[in-house]
Amino acid sequence: AQSVTQLGSHVSVSEGALVLLRCNYSSSVPPYLFWYVQYPNQGLQLLLKYTSAATLVKGINGFEAEFKKSETSFHLTKPSAHMSDAAEYFCAVSVSTGNQFYFGTGTSLTVIP
Amino acid sequence: EPEVTQTPSHQVTQMGQEVILRCVPISNHLYFYWYRQILGQKVEFLVSFYNNEISEKSEIFDDQFSVERPDGSNFTLKIRSTKLEDSAMYFCASSSGTSPHTDTQYFGPGTRLTVL
Numbered sequence: 001a002q003s004v005t006q007l008g009s010h011v012s013v014s015e016g017a018l019v020l021l022r023c024n025y026s027s028s029v030p031p032y033l034f035w036y037v038q039y040p041n042q043g044l045q046l047l048l049k050y051t052s053a054a055t056l057v058k059g060i061n062g063f064e065a066e067f068k069k070s071e072t073s074f075h076l077t078k079p080s081a082h083m084s085d086a087a088e089y090f091c092a093v094s095v096s097t098g099n100q101f102y103f104g105t106g107t108s109l110t111v112i113p
Numbered sequence: 114e115p116e117v118t119q120t121p122s123h124q125v126t127q128m129g130q131e132v133i134l135r136c137v138p139i140s141n142h143l144y145f146y147w148y149r150q151i152l153g154q155k156v157e158f159l160v161s162f163y164n165n166e167i168s169e170k171s172e173i174f175d176d177q178f179s180v181e182r183p184d185g186s187n188f189t190l191k192i193r194s195t196k197l198e199d200s201a202m203y204f205c206a207s208s209s210g211t212s213p214h215t216d217t218q219y220f221g222p223g224t225r226l227t228v229l
Contacts, residue, residue: 034217041222043117043222045220049215092156094214095214098169098214099144099168099169100146100169103156104155105154
C-alpha cells in the first residue's frame with residue numbers, strides 16, 4: 001500500500017527565511033510524487049511533481065523538491081519565503097498500478113513579517 | 114486558464130437525506146475523480162471515472178455513493194442517505210488521461226457538506 005507522512009502540521013517561518021516542508025512516502029513500487037498547495041477557499045493547485053526523471057524537481061513560485069529514494073523523502077523547499085506563500089501544502093503519491101492519489105494530512109505554512 | 118468548478122460551495126442537509134454534489138471538469142479531460150477531506154484529516158480518494166464507468170474506487174465508496182456523468186460537461190457525486198460522518202469537504206478533480214498515474218490532477222475548490 002502507498003502512503004505519505006507529512007511531519008509538522010504547522011510550520012512558521014519569517015519572511016525571507018528558508019521554507020522546508022517535509023514529506024516521507026511509503027510505496028512497494030516506484031512512486032510518483034506531487035506537491036499541491038491550497039489557498040483559502042480555493043482548490044488544490046499543483047506546485048511540482050516527480051515522475052521518475054530528474055530527482056531535483058523545480059516547480060512554480062520558486063519551490064523545488066528532491067526525490068531521495070534512500071531516505072524515502074520528497075521534501076519541499078524554497079530559499080526565501082514570501083508572505084504570499086502562506087497556505088496549506090499537501091504531499092501526494094501515486095503508482096503505476098492505480099490512478100488514485102494518496103495524500104498526506106497537509107502542512108499549514110505561516111509566514112511572519 | 115481552464116479550471117474545475119464545483120457547486121454548491123456549501124451544502125447543509127439532514128441525516129438520511131440525499132445530496133448531489135456537482136462538478137464541471139476541464140472540458141478536454143478524460144479522467145474524473147472525487148476526494149473528500151474530513152476536518153483535520155487526510156484528503157482521501159473516493160472514486161475515479163473514465164469512459165463512462167468507474168475506473169477505481171476506495172473502501173469508502175460504498176453502496177450509498179454513486180457517480181454519474183449525465184451530460185458532456187457535468188460530473189456528479191450522489192450520497193443516497195447521508196450520515197453524520199459524511200460531513201466533509203468534497204473535492205472534484207480531472208486529468209487529461211494521457212498517463213493517469215503521472216498526469217496532473219486539477220482540483221476544484223470543493224463543496225463543504227454538513228450533515229445535521
